[in-house]
Amino acid sequence: MAEFSAEVYQNEFLPDGGTDVNAIVTMSCTGAGEAGRSGGGEAGEIIIVDTSGSMGRTKLEAAKIAAAAAVDQILDGTWFAVVAGSHQAYLAFPAARAGAGMVKMDPSTRFAAQQAIARFQADGGTAMGTWLVLAARLFDSMPMLTQRHAILLTDGENHNETPEGLDRAIAHVTGKFQCDCRGVGVDWQVAEVRRIAQALLGTVDIIPQPEQMAQVFAELMQQAMGRGVADAQLRVWSPQGAQVMFVRQVSPTVEDLTNRRSEVNPLTGGYPTGSWGDESRDYHVGVRLGAKAIGQEQLAARVQLVVGDAVVAQGLVKAKWSNDDTLTTRINPEVAHYTGQTELAEAIQEGLAAKAVGDDATATTKLGRAVQLAAATGNEEATTRLRKVVDIQDVENGTVRLKRAVDRADEMALDTASTKTTRIKG
Template sequence: MATFTSTVYQNEFLPDGGTDVNAIVRLGVSGAGRAGASGKAPGEIIIVDTSGSMGQVNMAAAKNAAMTAVDTIADGTFFAVVAGTHEAYLAYPMVRTGRGMVEMNPRTRAEAKQAISWFNAEGGTAIGAWLNLARALFGSMGDALGNKHALLLTDGEDRDESQADLDMAIRASMGVFQCDCRGVGTDWIVSEIRKVSSALLGTVDIIPDPSRMAAEFASIMQASASRGVTDAELRVWVPQGAQVLFVRQVSPTVDDLTARGVPVNPLTSGYPTGSWSDEERDYHVGVRLPAKALGQEQLAARVQLVVDGQPVTQGLVKATWSNDAALTTRISPEVAHYTGQTELAAAIQEGLAAKASGDEAGATTKLGRAIQLAVASGNEEATSKLKKVVDVVDAGTGTVRLKRAVDKADEMALDTASTKTTRIKG
């Protein structure tokens, strides 16, 4: 049986007239079990870009990786394989009506791998169409499935449909399934694929070397299979007259959930978190309260993790008004740390965007700030990836020079890793 925990990090003391409360709420799950622990079988869809740009090398690697993913999916899981070009094709199972997914067993595993072996690189790229088919396949299963997860591989820009079509497909898929996205090579657009993965509560990363694709696919499928707590929701209650300023996941990655809040009742909003394995996640919650008299105390927010409609753990965010400067000027180390990590992600993305547009001064400023934040917070992954894009003159002051020759894959790896955060040291 899963066990849930919560811990709140904050400085609850506000000065006279103070209104804004910030807190980091750490939520944890242990004993989550395997996907399917809810009693409903999990569902997996493998979406492989088979457009002409994949070429022989990437296509061969993708076929091998897709077969590896099929081998990794546990018996009893319902699954399907989609081939994506300027259209979306159901490669397996080969059905036209009824359920679009079949249960994994030795026979269906062998049939799926045979279908994958027939993939050819041809046609264009329309990722929204691929998502629409995946959504329809999950929908064809009715209420039979618990965890619904897709793995999407692409190698190029979404050129064969409008951005409006892609955005519409993303919105329609939100809340239906989670999707981990991977890009092979350097001809795809990180921000475009991040838009998919973020909305669908997944991850995004680059596979610069096709030979690493199979191991990456296996890892993604293993991670999906470990999520035994299905479709949990973060709920934030605030008192009458208060305002939720923002709700952000800040560990293990930065993901702003503010706009995704759905009213549960007049004082409570729910935010999607997807499925959980044995893990901890940190959330930064900002609340604005009406100022109260010195000495008064108030519950500023109640942050709950809700599973199957029932709260399983909660953290209480508090506010106390004081005229003691020693109390009100304290800064929560956790709040300060994750505020910096959020700024780091933005600085990397904005710096790379400035560099791509030819704004070298803006890129130098933003990436200099990024190296300053990365080194100060001990984010070794970000520091290492930044050093492949800039020469560091003085990390303490954020003084850098743009490298003249940068491998595009290194820039994309920095971009995809920009939202990954590190825990506070100590």
């Protein structure tokens, strides 16, 4: 059985008249078990591969190997399907026209799926929205699945669909399945694919070289199979009259959940977190309260993780008003760390966006700030990636110069990794 725990990091002391409470809540899961095998219902996996003409021979052959490697990692008994995508979506496996669009993995379906993958041909344009909609239809045909996950591979821009069309497709499928997205090469748009991954509670990353695809896909599928807790919801209760300013996942990546609130009851909001394996995730919760008298104590938030209808972990965020400055001015290191990491992600994304439209002044300022924050929060990975895009003159003051020649893959890697955070060193 999966076991959950919650830990809260905060400075609960507020000065006279203070209203804002910040806390980091770490939710941890152990003993999650394997997808579809821990009694929480059955699991389904869909592999979505870009087979547009731009893939060409080299990338398509690599993609075939990668898809086959992913199929290899799907556990027997898991329902699965393979979708080939271009300007429209094809169900490559199983060969179904109506009814159930997915089959159970066993040695014979695995072999048949790999044969179907081997017949992929590069042809046509790119319309990722249609791929997502087909995947959603396939999952919809399997109502008994409690865990639904897909991995999506693309290599180019979404040429054959308007941004609005893609947005409509994303809105249509949101909540129906989770999706990890990977872009191969440098001809795809990070922001476009990130939109899909964020809405579908997945990750986004770049695979610079085609030959790296097989390993990435095998690992992605292994991870998916290691998530034995099908679905969990984060719940945040706040007292009557209080305002939840924001709810953010801040580790392992920064994801703003504030606008994904669904009302559980007037005082409690639910936020989707998808499936869980053996892992920890950190959430940053900000609540604004009505100030109380010195010496008063109250609860600012109950932060819970809910599986099914059961509260499996709860952290209490508190507020105590004090006139002791040594208590109220103390800065909680976890809160400070993740506040910095969140700003780091924003600075990198805004800096790269400015650079892309030729606004070098803004790009220099933002990426300089990113260098400063990465150093201050000990995010060495971000510092390393930033070094490939800017020349750092002064880390402390964030003085940088944009590199003249930048490897496009390095810039995209900085972008996709911008939301990755490091844990506080303790």
